[in-house]
Amino acid sequence: MQSSQTTKPKRKPTNLSLDSALLQEARALGINVSRSAEAGIVEAVKRHKRAQWLKDNAAAIDSSNAYAEANGLPLARHRQF
Structure with a gap:
């Protein structure tokens, strides 16, 4: 059973170095x-994890693709399109 109150992620104050003109424009807007x-950091982490997963699984992906090229898709006969 879930609590009626949602859990907020723990936030940590952090110092960042940003382009001062960009920061001023962002604040003005x-x-x-x-x-x-x-x-932006969330998006960068997702991209990095995806790239790492593809790198880690490249051999399996290549093997699967080679099999499909040589033998066709395993369940192709059941396709309705």
């Missing part, structure tokens, strides 16, 4: 710089 930086 009312952009939440902390949230925007966090969103």
Whole structure:
């Protein structure tokens, strides 16, 4: 059973070095710089994890693709399209 209160991630104050003109423009536009930086880091982590997963699994992917090229898709006969 879940609590009615959602759990917020623990936040940690951090110092970042940013282009001062960009920071000034973001503030003038009312952009939440902390949230925007966090969103960018989240995206960078996702891209890095995806690239690492592809690297770690490249042999299996290549093997699977080679099998499909040589033998066709295993369940192709069951396709309805």
